[in-house]
Amino acid sequence: MKKLSRKDIKQEVFDLYDAYAHNKLERREFMEKLSAYAVGGLSLSALTSFLMPNYADNIQVPLQDESLNTETISYSSPKGGGEIKAQLSRPADTKVKLPGIVVVHENRGLNPYIADVGRRAAKAGFVSIAPDALSPLGGYPGNDDEGREMQRKRDRNEMLEDFIAAFEYLKNHEECSGSVGVVGFCFGGWISNMMAVKVPALKAAVPFYGSQPPLEMVDQIKAPLLLHYGELDQRVNAGWPDYEKALKENNKEYMAYIYPDANHGFHNDTTPRYDEAAAKLAWERTISFFKENLG
Known part of the structure; x- marks a missing residue:
């Protein structure tokens, strides 16, 4: 499956995530609305996973930095x-x-x-x-x-x-x-x-x-x-x-x-x-x- 990028996602999806992240939508309603954008071979789980933070791979300054x-x-x-x-x-x-x-x-x-x-x-x-x-x-x-x-x-x-x-x-x-x-x-x-x-x-x-x-x-x-x-x-x-x-x-x-x-x-x-x-x-x-x- 093609790796998703920001350009693959409609602005409405980011707006939905913003509403969810700021307690304007409950998770169930967020998922229901998000499912409308899971089209063209893109699964809801893949879309959800893409939107959520990935901390493990994006640390710029490790906790153990000796400097x-x-x-x-x-x-x-x-x-x-x-x-x-x-x-x-x-x-x-x-x-x-x-x-x-x-x-x-x-x-x-x-x-x-x-x-x-x-x-x-x-x-x-x-x-x-x-x-x-x-x-x-x-x-x-x-x-x-x-x-x-x-x-x-x-x-x-x-x-x-x-x-x-x-x-x-x-x-x-x-x-x-x-x-x-x-x-x-x-x-x-x-x-x-x-x-x-x-x-x-x-x-x-x-x-x-x-x-x-x-x-x-x-x-x-x-x-x-x-x-x-x-x-x-x-x-x-x-x-x-x-x-x-x-x-x-x-x-x-x-x-x-x-x-x-x-x-x-x-x-x-x-x-x-x-x-x-x-x-x-x-x-x-x-x-x-x-x-x-x-x-």
């Missing part, structure tokens, strides 16, 4: 109770304090892709912390479907406080210079926007296709913003015009990029929504932005 010191740490959850576990990663051979980056996961906990992104940030010369907001429920369960169900059980504002606590942990870490930014993806993009509102000491925020904060809170933003959107992501992009207007009216420092023909999740290299050119460019811009604003 990094990577470990699991924990800190107290301010609102959710118990401890939040997080991956802490930094260059192994550094002799000076480094700026820090909080890496915020999607709506499914700290899966292997986001942990990998945390290590990529460390590879670029930062101390990174990648918390798992599912820690009070036992942590990322090993697959995204269960992870999404678990994350739905947590209050998103309580999770926001958990990530703000990660900022404080990193800011005061002995290997961090105290200059800290945040990057987040999907749900983490919303967290990044909200941390820009809630954390005056935040030095930079980079939301990837994240929902926007309440417009009446935009005036509270102190950190410069770098915003990444996929052109085909109608759900999240619907809020961008009003957000941009509010940023301009409040004289906020920001840069925004909309990547042509890119879907929501285009940076995630474990799914067919991945857009290699857009992802690499967005990440290069992100690292340059952090270097400029974090020192």
